[in-house]
Amino acid sequence: xxxKETPLAPPALLRAGIGNDxxxxxxxxxxxxxxVLIPFDRGPQGHSDGDALxxxxxxxxxxxxxxxxxxxxxxxxxxxxxxxxxxxxxxxARTLLDAAGCSINNIDATVSIEKPKLxxxxxxxxxAVALALGxxxxxxxxxxxxxxxxxAVGRGEAVRADAIALVEASVKQPRARVATRRQxxx
Ligand SMILES: [Zn+2]
Numbered sequence: 001x002x003x004k005e006t007p008l009a010p011p012a013l014l015r016a017g018i019g020n021d022x023x024x025x026x027x028x029x030x031x032x033x034x035x036v037l038i039p040f041d042r043g044p045q046g047h048s049d050g051d052a053l054x055x056x057x058x059x060x061x062x063x064x065x066x067x068x069x070x071x072x073x074x075x076x077x078x079x080x081x082x083x084x085x086x087x088x089x090x091x092x093a094r095t096l097l098d099a100a101g102c103s104i105n106n107i108d109a110t111v112s113i114e115k116p117k118l119x120x121x122x123x124x125x126x127x128a129v130a131l132a133l134g135x136x137x138x139x140x141x142x143x144x145x146x147x148x149x150x151x152a153v154g155r156g157e158a159v160r161a162d163a164i165a166l167v168e169a170s171v172k173q174p175r176a177r178v179a180t181r182r183q184x185x186x
Contacts, residue, residue, distance in 0.1 A: 012168040012169070013168065013170075014105065014167070014169075015065065015066070015166070015167050015168075016165070017059070017060040017061060017063030017065070017165045018059075018060055018163070018164050019058065019059030019060035019061075019062075019069075020059070020160070020161065020162045021056040021059070021160070022052060022153075022158050022159070022160040023044035023052045023158060023159055025043065025113075025156065025157060025158055025159055026042055028043075029043030029044060029045060030049070031159075032044075032049045032086070033053045033113075033118065033121070033159070034051070034111070034121075034124075034128055034129050034142060035051065035085065035087040035129060036124045036125050038121055042156075047076050047082060048081045048082070048083065048085075048086050048089070049083060049084065050086075052159050052160060053109060053125065053129075053142070054086035054089060054129065054132075055070060055086060056161035056163040057090065057107055057129060058090055060107065060109075060164055061093045061094075061097060061167065062096065064167040065096070065097050065102040065167055074092070087128060087129075090129060090133050091132050094132070094134055097167065100169075103168050104133060104139060104165065104168075105168050106165070106166050107140050107141065107164070108163065109140075109141065109142050109163035109164075111144050111145070111159065112145045112159070112162075113144070113146070113153065113159045114153055114154055114155070114156040115146075115156060117144075126141070
């Protein structure tokens with residue numbers, strides 16, 4: 001190996017994505033957040049289980065990979081998703097990312113709800129989300145916040161979630177860009 005430099009691994013292309021979601025809280029619906037069922041007298045209204053946290057994470061991942069959003073892939077009109085576990089959306093997002101040559105570096109998310117306190121459920125949410133995405137829980141950060149009496153979250157009328165995701169894309173991309181430029185110059 002004398003005189004020979006160890007070649008560097010090809011640089012990863014990092015791409016960030018952002019997602020957010022909000023659902024009204026209504027009586028008679030189970031409260032599921034990050035795939036975890038939380039005892040409460042209200043739950044999110046929605047076509048699926050209304051898991052705002054999972055939906056925000058899903059949109060962040062799809063956005064990072066340039067694959068659109070949940071509406072692109074999982075139609076609200078489809079009966080298939082009626083009351084479906086939103087962890088299934090995360091599993092499918094992982095499959096879509098795999099096909100696009102993207103791997104998940106990390107996710108950070110905040111779920112905002114006035115009540116109940118989520119602290120004791122956070123570890124379970126991280127595990128459930130990580131399992132659905134096929135990554136270690138260390139790559140998934142979830143934080144909880146209250147609405148401090150302000151807006152729909154603060155009045156206890158809604159649950160909201162925000163998420164950011166960082167994915168590593170395989171290095172096929174530069175070539176695709178050159179091709180696009182050539183097409184434009186014609
Ligand atoms: Zn949603």
